[in-house]
Amino acid sequence: MSDRAWVAARVQGVAHVNAPRTTEVLRRQLLRDEVYDALLDMLLDQRLAPGGSLSIDGLARELGVSPTPVREALAFLEHTGLVVRTALKGYAVAPHPGAEQLGHLMEARSVLEIEALRRAVAREGLLAGRLREAHAGHEAAAAAMVDAWGPASPPPAVVMRHYFEADWAFHLSIVEASGNPYLRDMLQGLGTHLHRLVQSAGRGVTDWQAALAEHGRILRAVEGGDPDQAVAAMAEHLAGVRERAVDDTLALAGRVADRT
Amino acid sequence: MSDRAWVAARVQGVAHVNAPRTTEVLRRQLLRDEVYDALLDMLLDQRLAPGGSLSIDGLARELGVSPTPVREALAFLEHTGLVVRTALKGYAVAPHPGAEQLGHLMEARSVLEIEALRRAVAREGLLAGRLREAHAGHEAAAAAMVDAWGPASPPPAVVMRHYFEADWAFHLSIVEASGNPYLRDMLQGLGTHLHRLVQSAGRGVTDWQAALAEHGRILRAVEGGDPDQAVAAMAEHLAGVRERAVDDTLALAGRVADRT
DNA sequence: CTAGCCTCCTTCCTATAGGATCTGCGATCT
DNA sequence: AGATCGCAGATCCTATAGGAAGGAGGCTAG
Numbered sequence: 001m002s003d004r005a006w007v008a009a010r011v012q013g014v015a016h017v018n019a020p021r022t023t024e025v026l027r028r029q030l031l032r033d034e035v036y037d038a039l040l041d042m043l044l045d046q047r048l049a050p051g052g053s054l055s056i057d058g059l060a061r062e063l064g065v066s067p068t069p070v071r072e073a074l075a076f077l078e079h080t081g082l083v084v085r086t087a088l089k090g091y092a093v094a095p096h097p098g099a100e101q102l103g104h105l106m107e108a109r110s111v112l113e114i115e116a117l118r119r120a121v122a123r124e125g126l127l128a129g130r131l132r133e134a135h136a137g138h139e140a141a142a143a144a145m146v147d148a149w150g151p152a153s154p155p156p157a158v159v160m161r162h163y164f165e166a167d168w169a170f171h172l173s174i175v176e177a178s179g180n181p182y183l184r185d186m187l188q189g190l191g192t193h194l195h196r197l198v199q200s201a202g203r204g205v206t207d208w209q210a211a212l213a214e215h216g217r218i219l220r221a222v223e224g225g226d227p228d229q230a231v232a233a234m235a236e237h238l239a240g241v242r243e244r245a246v247d248d249t250l251a252l253a254g255r256v257a258d259r260t
Numbered sequence: 261m262s263d264r265a266w267v268a269a270r271v272q273g274v275a276h277v278n279a280p281r282t283t284e285v286l287r288r289q290l291l292r293d294e295v296y297d298a299l300l301d302m303l304l305d306q307r308l309a310p311g312g313s314l315s316i317d318g319l320a321r322e323l324g325v326s327p328t329p330v331r332e333a334l335a336f337l338e339h340t341g342l343v344v345r346t347a348l349k350g351y352a353v354a355p356h357p358g359a360e361q362l363g364h365l366m367e368a369r370s371v372l373e374i375e376a377l378r379r380a381v382a383r384e385g386l387l388a389g390r391l392r393e394a395h396a397g398h399e400a401a402a403a404a405m406v407d408a409w410g411p412a413s414p415p416p417a418v419v420m421r422h423y424f425e426a427d428w429a430f431h432l433s434i435v436e437a438s439g440n441p442y443l444r445d446m447l448q449g450l451g452t453h454l455h456r457l458v459q460s461a462g463r464g465v466t467d468w469q470a471a472l473a474e475h476g477r478i479l480r481a482v483e484g485g486d487p488d489q490a491v492a493a494m495a496e497h498l499a500g501v502r503e504r505a506v507d508d509t510l511a512l513a514g515r516v517a518d519r520t
Numbered sequence: 521c522t523a524g525c526c527t528c529c530t531t532c533c534t535a536t537a538g539g540a541t542c543t544g545c546g547a548t549c550t
Numbered sequence: 551a552g553a554t555c556g557c558a559g560a561t562c563c564t565a566t567a568g569g570a571a572g573g574a575g576g577c578t579a580g
Contacts (some may be wrong), residue, residue, distance in 0.1 A: 074337045105442060
């Protein structure tokens with residue numbers, strides 16, 4: 001589904017849609033996809049404020065394209081729930097999910113991931129290998145993040161994003177190994193919302209140690225070939241993620257309330 | 261998500277996009293949504309052959325609109341998987357899912373529906389009432405369909421469609437009663453694929469008796485307040501649906517194979 | 521002097537026409 | 551026979567006109 005765009009954006013690195021197209025016009029990509037990637041980056045980076053209106057013409061001017069591809073990219077984004085469209089008023093960035101929405105999101109995620117894990121373990125396929133690989137990537141990303149964490153200076157955004165993606169890749173590898181493309185697509189659809197959440201609430205990864213430890217437990221259970229233990233470890237992990245996310249959200253809400 | 265378009269299309273009845281717009285221009289809807297509804301109807305009615313290419317200009321001419329709203333509606337449809345888009349070649353109707361895809365589809369559906377049912381029963385909310393209502397509607401639609409079934413003359417398409425929607429509404433009411441909008445949206449996303457499947461494979465409803473009986477068992481278990489029994493009944497129903505669908509698909513494949 | 525209403529203006533969305541580019545196929549030349 | 555060139559078809563993007571919705575400002579009545 002949206003794998004292509006995602007992967008493309010990640011692999012070949014966002015491709016400077018603003019660059020002047022004087023030279024090297026060879027191998028022109030589809031403009032709509034580049035606009036889509038650019039908008040997705042803006043949305044996940046919080047460069048577009050939630051609730052703010054999205055002007056088609058304004059975005060077109062900003063990106064240096066005509067309104068048509070912008071309109072198309074927005075129609076594509078509308079299906080993800082990151083932007084909403086009202087009758088004749090245009091598009092707007094979807095407001096932040098509250099605590100209730102967060103609970104629903106984590107519940108839906110649990111349903112998918114736990115059942116996917118059960119099936120992936122039962123298939124006895126290449127789950128253990130991929131999971132080990134993803135876990136190694138996650139550990140490396142965490143190490144890089146800690147390494148870049150100077151005294152009272154948060155790591156650059158690209159490092160944070162790399163950590164988030166490595167964490168997420170661990171979970172994606174499970175639904176991937178379940179062999180069911182529909183389960184994978186549904187979890188990926190939830191992924192954008194989750195990304196936005198952690199980017200907004202935490203504004204900094206504070207739970208990488210807990211996440212790595214819990215991932216490690218899942219991995220060991222899978223390697224041991226114990227489905228029930230793996231599912232239990234996954235449920236524990238998701239409960240932990242949810243609890244920590246709720247704490248962060250409440251802290252954020254408190255900060256916002258103090259400010260008013 | 262796509263509820264709006266769906267509901268609108270069903271409630272206010274597909275709104276004749278081809279109608280000449282000479283008079284009664286009052287209450288002008290968004291053209292993009294009408295095109296979307298029209299395309300969705302064409303896709304689910306098999307009026308657009310799977311694998312066939314979708315010309316933007318051709319569709320625009322056929323619907324009497326400019327290419328712009330058609331392009332937007334296609335971009336919106338692309339996210340549902342009913343149409344696919346290749347680099348610079350344009351859109352095409354997604355090919356029919358084979359037996360393997362069907363299995364994945366039913367598996368994903370089972371994951372969602374069973375867990376949603378478990379949560380809906382636990383919430384002790386208005387599930388029983390809505391479920392009873394949906395079941396009554398399903399029975400009525402089945403009766404109407406049987407009534408319209410003359411000797412060797414299938415019922416008109418609108419009656420068949422009404423039956424399908426009543427059947428599906430039973431399942432949707434469960435995820436709706438789970439209280440989780442994400443679970444509901446995900447199942448609705450699978451719904452379009454399922455619709456297309458039953459329309460293509462069965463080409464006639466042959467299992468309405470079994471479906472009604474199994475639905476009744478689910479309803480009674482819910483009314484009795486027994487979660488495990490309700491889940492068991494649902495699992496049984498989904499297994500039955502899957503088995504019958506596979507039979508139909510194999511029969512269809514056999515017919516196609518005979519023809520070649 | 522203030523509150524309500526009307527008018528104008530800016531902004532945005534919709535829709536159309538047209539130019540530029542890419543693909544596929546057939547004819548021609550080596 | 552194989553490869554190259556040219557033409558038709560389609561797609562994608564741009565540019566622009568027309569129309570509707572929302573907001574700001576001024577005018578009038580109390």
